[in-house]
Structures are given as C-alpha cells and as structure tokens.
Amino acid sequence: MNNKIASVVIVGGGTAGWLTAGRIAAQHRTQTGSTISVTLVESPTIPIIGVGEGTWPTMRSTLMKLGISETDFIRECDASFKQGAKFSRWVTGTADDFYYHPLMLPQGFGKTNMAAHWQALRNEQQLQESFSAATCFQEAICELGLAPKMITTPEFNSVANYAYHLNAGKFSTFLQKHCTEKLGVLHVLADVVSINSADNRDIRSVTTAQAGEISGDLFVDCTGFQSLLLGQHLQVPFVDCSDVLFIDNALAVQIPYDSDDAPIASHTISTAQDAGWIWDIGLIHRRGVGHVYSSRHTSEDQATAQLAAYIGPAFNNSSLRKIPLPCGHRDIFWKNNCVAVGLSAGFLEPLEASALVLVELSASMIAEQLPACRAVMDITAKRFNETFRYRWDRIIDFLKLHYILSKRTDNTFWIDNRDPATIPASLQELMQLWRYQPPGDHDFTSNNEVFPAASYQYVLYGMGFETCYDYSEHLLRDNQFAQEQFMKNKKTIAQVTRSLPSNRELLQKIHLHGLQTL
C-alpha cells in the first residue's frame, strides 16, 4: 500500500488518452527523465470517435504545459481560432435573432455591475446594442471574421482571448507523436482482452492479444463510450441526464469552402432548429457542420432535411455520419485505482464545447494530484469524484440555461425544455435569484467552477432575460463609470477592427511564416 505509484497505464488513444498521457508525463519530468512510467495501450482496430472540434482557451495553457509549439499545432491539426460562440435563432427563431457568448469578460466586469447599467440604458433607449455588443469588443471582431491576434503577436499571446477549432483525428496523431517522441510515453498497439483484478478489486493488469499482460499502479480509462474499465469492469453505473437535456443524436458532415479565400468564421456558430441545433465550425481547409437533435421530437429524415437546407448546394448525403449521443456521466469517475477521462466518463451535447475541456481538467488534476502511493489514492479519488460531479452538474445547468430562456413554440422540444420538471433545482434556484440580481461571483464560489458568472450574464441578457432592479437602485449608482466603460468598449472596437487581420489571412501567414515564440 505504501509503494510509490510508479506506473500509469492509459487504455485508449483518442485525444483523451493522449492529453492525459502527455500531462502526466510532462508534469513528472525531472532533469534526469520522468519519475513515472506512462504507457498508453491503444487498440489497432477500434476507430477514434473524434468528437470535440471546439476547445476552450484552457487549451492554450494545456499545449504550453505539454511543451508544444503553437505554430506546429496550428499547422498539423488544421486548427483555426475560436473566439466564442454565436447563438442564432435561439430566442424567437427569426433570422435576425442572435447573441454572442464571447471568451472575454464584459468591459468593467468586477468593478461595477455592467448588466444593470446596460439594462437601464437600454430600457431608456439610450443604448441600442445588445449586452454582448455593448460590453465586449470580441463580438465585433467575430462579426467581421477577424483573427484574435496578429502575425507579430507571439505564440499563445493574444489581442483578444481565444481558443481553437481543430481536426480531432489529426490532433490525436499530433499528440501521439509529441508524447512518444518528446515526453517518453510508451505506446503499445494492442487489444485488451481481459482485465485482471487484485484482491482489493484494484485493476492489477490488462491482458492484451498482441502484447501480453500489462500491469500498472493506476489505470486511466479512455476507452470511449464503452467505458471498458470503469463502466464494464468496475460496474460504475451511468447517470442518465436525458430528462434535462434532450439531444440524443448527431448528423455530421464535412463541407469544403466555396473558394480558397472564403472567410473562416472565428467563432462557433450554433443555429437553433425546431428540435435541436446545428453547429458550424470553420477549420482551415473545410467546415465541420452537424445537426444535433432530439429523436423524441423529430425524425432523422426531418433532421437531415434541415441540415441540407442549412448547408445548401454543398450538402452531400453520402458523407453524412450518424452518431447516437448519450447524455450523462458515470456515477463516480475514479474507483479503486481506475479513473475515467473523456467519453468513458460521460458525454453532454457539444453546445459549449465541454468535452475537451473536461478532458483537460481531468488530465490536469490527475497529473498534478497524482497520489504518491496506493495508501492515499482513495482520498484523491474521493476529491476527484466530488470535483468532477460538481463540474458535470454545473455544465448541465449552464447548457440547460440556453434552452429555458427560449421563446420558441414551433416544436414541443422547446416547450418541453421549459417545463420546470425538466429543470434542475440548482438552476431553478439561481433563476429565482437572478430575477432580482444579476449573476455574480457570489453565485459561483467553488474553486472548481467551469463557467464564470460573466458567461451566465452573456446567455441571460443575450436571450432577453430581465432582472428587476426596483429594490436595488444602488446597483445603478456608478452610472458615470459605466458610461465610460461603454465608451471604452466602442473605442477598443474601432482600434482592433482597424489593426487585426482576417482569420483566414492570419492562418495562412502562420502556415507560411510561423509565429514567433516571443
């Protein structure tokens, strides 16, 4: 029990597997090499699902921690820049209905309550802009298809905060190369045929068809939806959340650009449909477009027709991939000496690109909190389970928020989504509170928050929610300061829209010249 945790075995080699392997190996490197052996066992026959083309800005620090060059990453993973999400037709369903969830805090956030001032000025018709447009210059950049930085901006630095869109298959391959060549991760191509337990029900080893028995002190389950180690072997049940979030199917296609110089959107575009929504992600050589929908509220034919209508003449039925989507997560994520990362831990609709960020957060906690020996592992496991249960719950709340504020009535999908019986109590409570005060840091006090209060503000006020300030006029006291912030935002918009290149122009320059590291 007091032997050092010296070997980590990761089963499964998608982005989840490689990110976790890389983070652990990089974290435990010393001048004389790694103090931990990291082995990744990957089936040569099971294909990678390759979900998650959208990331969070956390990916920048993850790549830095792995010692990856941003130029290499952008070139080899077809990556492009992502500056948030544009939600189209989510409120009324009309063509001009949209709002942004950018990746930067509202101007003046934390100094005064911009949401209160914005609402007051807007109701007095002294201000026309939407909440996101009035408080965050990033929306203007996105609307113009501009990049978040310049060719002279060093790697990982920004003018406007950003994440990436990427080709998940290429990202996996890229990480594999980096992990095996630079970080000393051992790569074993073999199919796991049995899992062997120790007396205390820990996993002692896995037996593979091609490489014999592989033993380890800690096993990371990255086997995708099948959850081979945690779900099947250790019998941790799946907590279904489809009573809250109804999406259960995806139809995905890849669409070429009309021309070599077609603009590349620098944000994810999410367009609501009658029983789901369509994602639209621009990579450098193609777009990834897909329709996620609720099969309880529409048919596959109907969903396909809507996707075809969205895409137009470029739609090609033969490349259509249908992916059934579970909605939920394991009851716990770490049991005995096995922790699940990625789809094996759970999956939620990709509305806020939560899949890869959960992988990063999991990999980060495992790497940084790796128990020293088996004797303390149960404590780490307990804390990991509490942390991630909290995170999954907050993500579910935040995703649900996008649905309950819609005013659409064109399908029972939207009406059912607003049924209080489908809304988690934690979210209902927050919504009660927010009728009288805007979302603030006091609402999100854990060290393990996933979305900041600002994100809730962008969605709430972007979707037309009104907070009542009749009993809290003090929130409008700093009127002068708030006016200055709105002006400042306008000034910044004028300044950055003059200097930033288009998203495509910058990506082409990075492919041609590369970014400097300083």
Next chain:
Amino acid sequence: MTQFVALHNQHHQQLRIDPERIEALGAHQHMVPVVLSEFLKLVVHYPIVFSKNSETGQFVCSALLGFTAGENLFWQNNQWQGIYTPLQIMRQPFFIGEQQGQIIICIDMESNVLTTGKGEAIFDSSGQETDYLQQAKTRLAALINGENETQVFIKTLLALNLIMPMALDISFANQQQQRIQGLYTINEETLAQLGSEQLMQLQQQGYLKPIYTMIASLGQIYALIQKKNAQLGLA
C-alpha cells in the same frame, strides 16, 4: 506608390538619378531594416534592435531612428544628420526582382529621385553601365547577401534564447511619457550563461561581434532621446 520595372539599357538610357534626394526617402521612417555588415557603421549613431516585419512576423534587425511611426529624428532641416545612412535607404531606387528564375535589377519608376535633367546617368550613350550603376549594384549586392546572413544570425540567436523583448518607457523633457513596444534586444543574462561550446559556436560564426555591437548600440537610445528633446525645444 511604387512601380518596379526591369532595368533596360535602352529604355532607361535617358534616366537620371539625383543622389541628393535619396536620403529624403527615409525622412518619415522611424525604423529601417539593417544588415550585419553595417553594424559597425551604424553603431556610431543608431540603436540597433530586433523588430518584427509586420507582414510576416519574422524578426529583422533594425536601426531605430525615432520613437513613433513617421518620426525620423535624423532628418532635420531637409538633411540626414549623420555620417552613415543605412543601406536600405541608400539602395533607392534600385530593387531586386525575379524574371523566369533569373535575378534581375529593377528600378522604381515612381521614385522621387528620378529626373531627366541633371543627375547621375545609369547607362552611357552606348548603353554601357555607368560607374554610378556599378556602385549601386555593389550596394544592392551587399544588402541582399546581408539580408540572408542576418536571417541566419537571427535564427541562431532565437535557437539559443538570446533574444528578448525590450521594455522601453521613456519620459521626455516635456513630461510626455511614451512606452515603446515591439522592440527586442540581446538577452544578456542568457548570453552570460552560455556554455563554452555554444560560445565557441557563436565565435566561429562571427556572431560575437554583432552581438556586442547591438548591446553597445543601446546607449544610442539616450542620444535619440536627446534629439527628441531638442526637437521639442527643451534641451
């Protein structure tokens, strides 16, 4: 505007260049790209720094002439106040072009230095190159070879982490504060920690001299501030 055409001994036989006007072309440049072979001449007047080409993001070596875009503190009373003017300016109006894989010399037909009256001819009446053109070609060759050489120098320094951003906060005599961004210089701390093998490599490549010249040239920033103060009428 610029309009480059290939130099032709008949088409351009009547063309004259007024050398007096060449330096005026740099009157509003606050930075000018320079090459290694010029460093010893440059250090007499100018801070030599690294900056990034705004189109490609790649590092170049530059002489600093002023503190804001458009400000050349060496251009005063319609004259370049200095005994050495960077090659990048003195090369005007000639440029290098490429035609069917061949390197050719081009001339900027929109350049202000072109005249038809008095001035230096490029070709004589029989179509032969004049001494003036010969010299211009020598300058051009020095610049082109220098650019490649300087790129290799920069690559080597980057690989050794010898380049770092330069924080330049200047207060002028009129209390005006200015933060100059986008300039880089030699990281002296990294330089001091180089192992003997790496130092040997730099020495053999002939890079120690330009490295120390760049460090020494930073003292010229004070001279440049003084020029600015003088211009503000405060020194």
